[in-house]
Amino acid sequence: MSYLSLSNITKQFGDTVVVDNFNLDIAKGEFVSFLGPSGCGKTTTLRMVAGFEIPTSGRITLDGADITEKAPNQRNVGMIFQSYALFPNMTVAQNIGFGLSVRKESKEMIKQRVDEMIALINLEKHANKYPYQLSGGQQQRVSLARALAIQPQVLLLDEPLSALDAKIRVSLRAEIRAIQKKLGITAIFVTHDQEEALSISDRIVVMNTGLMEQVGTPFEIYNFPQTQFVANFVGSLNTANAEVSEPANGLVNVDGVQLITASDIKSRKKGDAIRVSIRPERFSFADNQKKDNVLDCTVENITFLGAVVRIQVKIGNAKFNMDTFNNPFLELPKIGSKQQVTCSKEAVLVLDE
Amino acid sequence: MSFLSRLRRFPFWSWVWFIVGALYFILPLLATFEFSLTWDPAIPFKAYQRSFEDKDFWETFIYSNVLALATILFSILLIVPTAYWIRLRLPEARRIVEFITLMPFVVPAIILVFGMIRIYSAPFNVPFTDIQIMQPLTNFKAGTNVLIISGYMVLAMPYMYRSVDTGMRTVDIRTLTEAAQSLGANWFVIISRIILPNIRSALLSGALLTFAIVVGEVTLASFLGVDAFGPYLFLLGQHRAYEPAALSFVSFLLTWLAMGLIQLVSGGQGQAAGAH
Numbered sequence: 001m002s003y004l005s006l007s008n009i010t011k012q013f014g015d016t017v018v019v020d021n022f023n024l025d026i027a028k029g030e031f032v033s034f035l036g037p038s039g040c041g042k043t044t045t046l047r048m049v050a051g052f053e054i055p056t057s058g059r060i061t062l063d064g065a066d067i068t069e070k071a072p073n074q075r076n077v078g079m080i081f082q083s084y085a086l087f088p089n090m091t092v093a094q095n096i097g098f099g100l101s102v103r104k105e106s107k108e109m110i111k112q113r114v115d116e117m118i119a120l121i122n123l124e125k126h127a128n129k130y131p132y133q134l135s136g137g138q139q140q141r142v143s144l145a146r147a148l149a150i151q152p153q154v155l156l157l158d159e160p161l162s163a164l165d166a167k168i169r170v171s172l173r174a175e176i177r178a179i180q181k182k183l184g185i186t187a188i189f190v191t192h193d194q195e196e197a198l199s200i201s202d203r204i205v206v207m208n209t210g211l212m213e214q215v216g217t218p219f220e221i222y223n224f225p226q227t228q229f230v231a232n233f234v235g236s237l238n239t240a241n242a243e244v245s246e247p248a249n250g251l252v253n254v255d256g257v258q259l260i261t262a263s264d265i266k267s268r269k270k271g272d273a274i275r276v277s278i279r280p281e282r283f284s285f286a287d288n289q290k291k292d293n294v295l296d297c298t299v300e301n302i303t304f305l306g307a308v309v310r311i312q313v314k315i316g317n318a319k320f321n322m323d324t325f326n327n328p329f330l331e332l333p334k335i336g337s338k339q340q341v342t343c344s345k346e347a348v349l350v351l352d353e
Numbered sequence: 354m355s356f357l358s359r360l361r362r363f364p365f366w367s368w369v370w371f372i373v374g375a376l377y378f379i380l381p382l383l384a385t386f387e388f389s390l391t392w393d394p395a396i397p398f399k400a401y402q403r404s405f406e407d408k409d410f411w412e413t414f415i416y417s418n419v420l421a422l423a424t425i426l427f428s429i430l431l432i433v434p435t436a437y438w439i440r441l442r443l444p445e446a447r448r449i450v451e452f453i454t455l456m457p458f459v460v461p462a463i464i465l466v467f468g469m470i471r472i473y474s475a476p477f478n479v480p481f482t483d484i485q486i487m488q489p490l491t492n493f494k495a496g497t498n499v500l501i502i503s504g505y506m507v508l509a510m511p512y513m514y515r516s517v518d519t520g521m522r523t524v525d526i527r528t529l530t531e532a533a534q535s536l537g538a539n540w541f542v543i544i545s546r547i548i549l550p551n552i553r554s555a556l557l558s559g560a561l562l563t564f565a566i567v568v569g570e571v572t573l574a575s576f577l578g579v580d581a582f583g584p585y586l587f588l589l590g591q592h593r594a595y596e597p598a599a600l601s602f603v604s605f606l607l608t609w610l611a612m613g614l615i616q617l618v619s620g621g622q623g624q625a626a627g628a629h
């Protein structure tokens with residue numbers, strides 16, 4: 001039984017369909033990310049859950065109750081904004097206590113809960129400061145505490161980390177995840193940063209121009225992308241034009257080089273034009289072990305990326321990137337040298353367009 | 354730091370313009386003050402004594418101040434929600450409303466007051482009948498007060514609307530509104546606890562201008578026949594020499610005092626709008 005459920009949600013602004021037949025069931029305590037490029041409708045979907053937009057059609061239910069048309073202040077939903085949206089005229093403590101004071105809770109109750117929340121986000125020293133006296137990361141933590149103070153049924157976060165610098169972004173996302181787990185709160189997290197989504201989520205919804213492309217765990221999304229779009233958007237990817245040569249045996253031909261794939265291509269005919277995708281880290285230089293695909297290549301370029309080294313190789317006429325972990329004893333091939341690379345047949349993906 | 358670079362950082366021209374502006378404003382005031390002292394060299398403050406002894410001065414002055422406060426209050430009640438709603442939901446209506454609020458600059462007060470008198474000196478009837486609901490507003494004191502406050506609200510509108518709208522530009526009211534809504538706040542709570550405190554300094558400057566306009570206003574007050582400070586000062590000016598000078602100076606000081614008090618009272622609660 002799902003806790004939060006969006007069924008057949010469609011949202012139009014005028015004639016433009018911004019969200020198209022969106023279906024998602026979220027379990028209680030689950031952390032779900034919406035991942036997709038700018039303008040794909042992530043925020044709009046989130047705002048429908050918050051009540052700031054009403055779907056053109058479809059229903060949203062929360063804990064068994066239909067909330068599709070409920071006013072935002074009647075829902076028990078916490079919202080975190082990219083711009084923090086703290087009330088500038090209130091101190092940290094007043095900001096956190098705002099939702100409770102609106103609910104006419106007693107002074108003692110508010111004070112106790114505010115103290116609890118301030119401890120949760122480790123800002124004890126800043127309780128009486130005003131938002132402008134805090135750093136961006138601190139402000140966003142206050143906004144998290146403010147949303148959690150009312151014990152919302154769902155926590156909605158719209159790119160909460162985008163305005164922060166890289167270091168804070170990583171530490172705050174871990175903090176958000178830890179707090180979410182500790183409180184067992186159901187959360188939807190919007191981002192266009194794939195690394196963020198992969199690292200923080202129980203499940204990821206990959207969206208593209210209003211459509212759900214794929215829903216799955218970070219592991220599934222990364223390792224078993226179902227569409228070209230997902231494969232491209234999450235992680236880096238080599239893609240090449242190919243031709244089906246033996247559908248029954250999973251053989252494809254990339255620029256004259258034969259590859260075997262584990263993807264199901266039985267429904268295709270010999271000679272069909274397809275595209276194959278291979279993640280750079282799935283290639284390795286040939287050793288003596290038996291591999292599905294062993295390919296002759298020429299090393300074209302080597303780029304040092306820190307933890308990984310990216311090597312551009314030419315297989316037949318197609319160019320591929322291969323990634324290998326960096327270590328001080330790594331022996332890199334010479335540019336222009338002839339090598340053999342290998343990859344398993346599972347690494348060779350044939351995806352729906 | 355070298356002397357030169359310190360000199361460069363000193364905002365020389367800003368100060369020049371500030372001083373020029375201040376002189377432009379203060380010199381006439383000083384002249385007025387000086388003149389008001391010259392009535393009787395033996396009793397320097399004679400003009401002031403005489404003025405304060407006059408019962409009419411106190412009555413008209415207090416009445417005008419009450420009118421000003423009422424105008425400010427009702428203007429805030431009308432304009433804050435309007436400007437808020439336009440920013441939030443009807444940005445396309447902004448130009449029209451801005452145009453409307455500028456009307457007092459185009460249509461002089463005299464035309465406004467004649468229009469008011471023409472319409473409201475007739476009794477209110479049930480439409481299409483002769484059954485009277487209410488006597489003309491111009492015929493009784495409360496009705497006239499309603500008229501004159503409404504008139505003043507119109508005159509103050511350009512200043513009030515502009516200050517409020519500018520105040521709202523400095524805060525992201527749309528996101529703050531949504532944040533408050535998701536925390537359970539209704540419209541009343543949002544406007545009173547989020548919007549108003551964050552545009553406080555803008556409200557204050559709007560209120561100051563409104564105050565200045567209303568306390569000295571002559572046209573509306575005299576044509577509607579109310580005993581306000583403006584017409585009193587005007588009459589005095591035609592018959593006396595020294596008292597009007599003294600009163601002008603005093604009313605300036607009082608307005609400043611009042612504004613200083615408001616600033617003090619509302620400034621005490623920490624930083625608010627414009628903190629970023």
Ligand SMILES: Nc1ncnc2c1ncn2[C@@H]1O[C@H](COP(=O)(O)OP(=O)(O)OP(=O)(O)O)[C@@H](O)[C@H]1O
Pocket residue numbers: 013018036037038039040041042043044045192
């Ligand atoms: N109120 C509105 N009126 C008309 N169109 C809108 C409105 N709100 C959003 N849109 C359109 O809907 C589309 C999706 O917008 P949305 O904000 O949901 O995207 P997003 O996925 O959150 O993008 P981003 O990553 O840039 O935040 C965009 O093309 C946007 O222009």
Ligand SMILES: [Mg+2]
Pocket residue numbers: 042043044158
């Ligand atoms: Mg967005």
